[in-house]
Amino acid sequence: MMKAKERVMRLLNHQAPDRMPCFAANTSVTYDQMEKVQAFWPEGHEKGETMARQALAAHTVLGLDAVRVPFCQTFEAEALGCKLKPGGSEGIPGIDFPPPYSLDDTPVFPEDFLSRGRIPELLKAVRLLKNELDNDVPIVGGIIGPFTIAGALLETVPLLKASIKAPEKIRPFLEVAEKAGTTLAKALVDAGADIIACEDMTASPMLAAPDTYRDFELEYQKRQFEAIPVPKILHICGNVDLIVEYMGQTGADILSLEPKASALLARERCGPDIILMGGVDTISTLYLMDPDTVRLECEKTIADGIQILAPGCAVAPGTPLENILAMVAVAREH
């Protein structure tokens, strides 16, 4: 049997792995796992040791083929001056009001970015994981896409309005946001991350117009991915059919899709080389249903061309362990 890292890297090199890899592009931490590894929130969002311990649970408790940090989407935004809203012991931290900038401001990229906020703890977690996993299990480092970070700097509604009314004004924010994600990604790689997963929630066609992705975000996402020397996952939530063609042009090695998006269309629009990741809806199936339903949904998305089985989006922390294990079991049969 292959080690997890070999399995994943073979697929990335377009060679056949021993079976289908299964891991998460987004957070997969749940309360059950926290109990099992005795590592809890909020420390898991704040302290490198706890974060590493929780991340390890993805491999030791769930049997996933990669571990992933962090578990929230706030590291870059906090370091850029956004106010953090703590998530307590049950939730994940978010960005609070008011945003640091308005549209006519000039955003600044701080020189000491990597030592700001909780970034040093995040990097520490990756180093600890590298030490612990000894290259057997790949480490996924998470960053946030330019459009989404710009949405934190300006607040999402003003960003979306500007994307139609004064689109050129959002460029300086995308610049700074891209630089933030890229700088963090490089530091994560230096610390030992094998893969970078970029979550760009706000760029989803459910929020932004597809033309905004094509005419603005694509350029910054391309630039970012060009600068990152390891394989890249691009995750955008919801039904991304209208932009999946552009997602395929970003330089991402892997596209992470929710079941709401069409894997068949992604294949058709992005060609044979792009690796498709996804499988099961995190709320309506993984959180709410039973292992049998999880298995059925996984089989369906595999039939549609998914190559890495995964939760479609961030796993809700109350998700039952047996449902996630059912997903992993499906991958083991393929």
Added chain:
Amino acid sequence: MEMKKWLEKAAQSILDQDEESAREIAKKSLEDDMDPVEMINDGFAAGIRKMGDLFDRGEVFLPGLIIASDAMAAAVKILEEALPQDRRQEKLGIIVIGTVEGDIHDIGKGIMVTLLRVHGYEVHDLGRDVPIEEFVKKAQEVNADVIGSSAMMTTTQIGQKKLEEALKKAGLRAKVKTMVGGAVATDHWAKRIGADFFGETPADTIDKLRRILN
């Protein structure tokens, strides 16, 4: 200018997503002695309904709908201020609405609030990141017919389920209808947690609301 022209101009300003023009038309139509109720219902609201259709068909996206609904709200405010008290429309129902705790997104909900008001509902907007108790407290205080909750993240959506439980506990569940919305909600989710309905798009929500309150 005759009424018909004013109504067309009003609707067009919404379709053009032009807030300044919408305000201007609202003011000028009053100076021209047009009926504010008609201007709202057959002018601006007609425009936003058309925008809603275009959104449902995927011809307009969320940012356009946000801008149009802001323009609509600005125009309606001007026209409503010109209405004598006795001509203000009778409310179709009282709605308490908010984004669940932990979720600071206000995106789709803002549009819904504007549209619900335009369609004649009394709306109490609790804003974003609203603790469950606040929904319950407000609903009791204003004697709400409907409680709407929005969630935009898979990690905060559980709040909608907690709200159902809190309403039961407060003995309020049988007295109110609940609607769920937001990027991550679905029909299945609504059924599963025991909410009365899922509002997928603005038009869908208004439609289901009208049926459920009748």
